[in-house]
Amino acid sequence: MKRSGRLLSALLLVIVLMFTAILPACSGKNNEEAQSGSTPAPGTEGMSTPGASEAPSEEKHDPVTLKLITWNNTYQELYDKFHAKYPWITVEADLVSGADIDNTIVERIAALESAGTPADLAWLVDFTPFLKGGLLEDLKPYMDRDESLKNVKLPEGFFESMEIGGKRYAIPFVDVPMWVLVNKDLLDKYGLEMPPNDWTYDDFRRMAKAATDPVAGEYGLTNNSLFAGHFTTAMAVANGSAPNLAYMNEDLTQSILNSPAVLADIKWMQELMTKDGSLPGYKKSAELGGSVDKFINGKTLFDIGGDWVLEPLSNEAKFQWDVLPFPRGKVKQSTYHIYGPIALLAGSKYKDAAYKWISFQFEMEAQKWKIDHGANASVISDELIAYIDQSPLWQGKNTSAVKLTKDMGSIAPGPTIPAFSEYMWWQPWVSETILDGKDPSSVIPLVEAWNKKTLQLRDEVSK
The missing domain is CATH 3.40.190.10 (Periplasmic binding protein-like II)
Structure with missing residues (x-):
C-alpha cells in the first residue's frame, strides 16, 4: 500500500509539472497575439488568421480596446454586437469634427501616438494627407488570407476601388x-x-x-x-x-x-x-x-x-x-x-484585432444591422435582399425602391x-x-x- 501511494504521488507530480510548463507558453502566446503591433508576413507558419468569421477562442485573451477615429456616434449598437462575438475586444469611438476633417484626423492620430496610446482605425474622406505620413496599413495581405471573405460576393471592383499603386489603404465599410x-x-x-x-x-x-x-x-x-x-x-x-x-x-x-x-x-x-x-x-x-x-x-x-x-x-x-x-x-x-472608407492605421498596437472589426462588417449580422439603419447591404445575397421586407425601418414603405x-x-x-x-x-x-x-x-x-x-x-x- 505504501508503495502504491508513492507511485500515485509521483504520477501526480509529473502531471502538475507538465501543466506548469504548458500554461506559461499558452499565456505568452495569447499576450503576444493581443499586444503585438506587427503584422506577420503572408504565409508565416503559426500566424493567427485575422478573419472576423472565426469563432471566439476558448483560450484566454488579454483585453484589447480599439480606438476608432470617426465623426459619427451612431454605431454603438454595432460595436456591442462585435464585442459579443469577441468579448476581449472593445471598440471605442474617438469622435472628431470640423470642416477639414481629414487633417483633423491626421492631427488626432499624431496626438494619440505622442501620448503613447495610438489609434487603431479611422474613417477617411481623402487619402492624400495620410499617404504622405505613411499612416495607413496595406489591408491586402490581411484580406488575402481572410477565409471569411472568400465566400462573400461583393460588387465588381468593390475593394479595388480604394487601391493605390497595388496597395489597399482602406475599404468601403458601408454603402449609404x-x-x-x-x-x-x-x-x-x-x-x-x-x-x-x-x-x-x-x-x-x-x-x-x-x-x-x-x-x-x-x-x-x-x-x-x-x-x-x-x-x-x-x-x-x-x-x-x-x-x-x-x-x-x-x-x-x-x-x-x-x-x-x-x-x-x-x-x-x-x-x-x-x-x-x-x-x-x-x-x-x-x-x-x-x-x-x-x-x-x-x-x-x-x-x-x-x-x-x-x-x-x-x-x-x-x-x-x-x-x-x-x-x-x-x-x-x-x-x-x-461609400464610407475605413482604414487600419500603421501605428496600431493591435492590428489583428483591428482587422477583425473590418472583416466583421461583411458578416450577415453587421449587414442586416446596416439595413435596419438605412444603409444598403454591400454583400450580394438573396437573404439580405429578402431581409429588406422584414426590416422594421422599412415596414409599410416603398421597399421595391430600396x-x-x-x-x-x-x-x-x-x-x-x-x-x-x-x-x-x-x-x-x-x-x-x-x-x-x-x-x-x-x-x-x-x-x-x-x-x-x-x-x-x-x-x-x-x-
Missing part, C-alpha cells in the same frame, strides 16, 4: 444610398399620385410645382442644400453630362464642373427657384422663418436624404412619408451612393483623388448658385485652379 423623400399627405392634398420608381426629372419638376402654394407656406422642395450638392450631380450623371458624381471626368483626374452640359443642368435646377418657385431659396426661406428648411416640418413635398434622416422621420414625423429613387435622366437613372437603389447607383468618388477634400468647395458653390441665384460662370476659374493642383499632387504621390 440617398433617396427622394416624399410627403404622402401633401401628395393627397394636391391631388398627386405616388409616382413609379422609374419616374423622370420632368415628373419631379411638374409635381414640385403643383404642390407649391406660397399662401399656405407649402413648397414642392425642401430648402435643402443637398438638392444642390447631391441631387444635381446625380442628375448630371443621369443626363450623360458627367460620367461620375462630383462632376468628375471618366478617369477621375479632372473636374468638368465648368463644362457647358454640366452648367446647363445646374441652370435647370436654378430655375426651380427663379422660374417655378417650387424651391424656396435662401431669401424666401428667411422670410418664412426656416419652416421649409426641414422636411420633418411637413411643409414640403420632396426632400433628399440618406440613413441619417430615416430614423428621425420614423420616430417623429407627424405625416405619412415614403421614398423614391432619384429620377431617370436623358441617359439613365442613377441614385447617389456614399432594393433597386442597390444597383441603380453612382458611387461618390473621393478617397483616391488627390486633394479631393479641397475640391469639396463645389458643394457650397452649387448651393449658392441654385439657392441664391449665383452666376454659374463664376465656377470656371475655381475648376481650373483645382484641376491643376490635383494633377500636381497625383504626380507627387506616384513618385
